[in-house]
Amino acid sequence: MSYGPNPWQQTNWDARAAGNFMGGGAGCGLLLFATAAGAQGTLRVVLVVVALALIGVGLLCVWAEIGRPWRALNVFFHPQTSWMSREAAVAPLLMASGAASLLWPQLQPLAAVLAAVFLYCQARILQACKGIPAWREPMTVPLVAATGLAEGAGLYWILAPWWGQGNILSWLTLGALLLLRFVLGSAWRRRLAAALRPASLRAVDRTALGWKAGSLLPLALVLIGAAAPPLPSVAALLLQLLAGLLALGGGALFKFMLVTKAGFNQGFALPHLPVRGVRRG
């Protein structure tokens, strides 16, 4: 057991990097959910535009963070092993197919598939960071993916009711995604605790209230909305809006915390101490 330099929060990736995971995750989740839910007409256009805007803002955040922004195209050079290169390679295809789907809706499923790939790349980017125990934990991949999907579902339910769309199946899917996110998050936290990462764990626990409020509260609202007798339209709208906002906020809070607060490195450790002079028992 060593008491040397303790792990400290990484400072290389700040809120701008977190912005990429927040915007990209929510945008990809929205594109996927809007496609799966079969959004129609103006709502479909609005959802696709919002999704692409979020992804674009996330990419701009990263661009603002890199030290040599005018060399940004070099990011494409290493798709063989780098998940960042893979994410970058998918991004233009995603943006192009998403934009094209505004005119040709039959392209939207392609954009949704690319959004899923983009989201997966984002999760793998974090998990590939061997220097950050809370990120390299394998459970990070499904957790970050589920968080993006739940955020997307939340965004859908913030917007869809204004156009009178959204059915019971997509309402229940929001609940299922929230439940999945919560279960994965709880399992991820247990693994952190088992791996003795107290600093990361403290950061995670500091946002536990927000995490629960962003997962369990909207889940409860989903259940109420599904089980209760038909609500007046204003009440139903408020319920859907609140559930969506909480789902979105909870996911964003988690990813911001993960990158900027729980990104502790593992410090330094000595499995053996030097034997000097007389040997110690």
Next chain:
Amino acid sequence: MTRWTMIADLRRCVGCQTCTAACKHANATPPGVQWRRVLDMEVGEYPNVQRVFVPTGCQHCDDPPCMTVCPSTATRKRPDGIVTIDYDLCIGCAYCAVACPYQARYKTEKPTFAYGQMSEHEQARFDEGRIGVATKCTFCVDRIDYGLEHGLTPGIDPEATPACVNSCLAQALAFGDGDDPDSNVSQLLARNKSFRMHEEVGTGPNFHYLWDAKDDDDDEAGR
């Protein structure tokens, strides 16, 4: 094959930081950037407390996570095991810095100088190419290459040896070819018990720490 290897004998290091200073001098790193860092660690609980000085830096891993994640191919590994950074390719995303389990990488956002203003010697050695990109220990690769071109042996001949090793007043640091069983570092590893830091991460660092002499029983057991 050649595999350049660094050894730090924890029994010998006195924490004088001469290696840190020598590295800064040799590589002109700015304030706050220590490619060769010496940790001052306090280990144990009263009254059984031990102070240990631990030289660290880039471990030039066999399977460097920094290279795997690098999106621009700026980080590469030479056949002799040295992990390098091409400052002209690096985009400064710092992905390598968060992937490194040894906190060995630095990214300097803007020029900084020891006393605020750029001094004469800082001006002479300032390199704009190192701003906004990742930097780290190179094992003084230029010295190694120079030495090999001139028939010298890295780790033995000072002109071909990393500056930190040359400067170590306690001979705590050693450098040589880990694949050559007759090299200085192979001999040190054969005679002593050693470990590599964060072995569990699976990076295969080429930086070994000596902590005790092997006794006869260990030799027989092949440890």
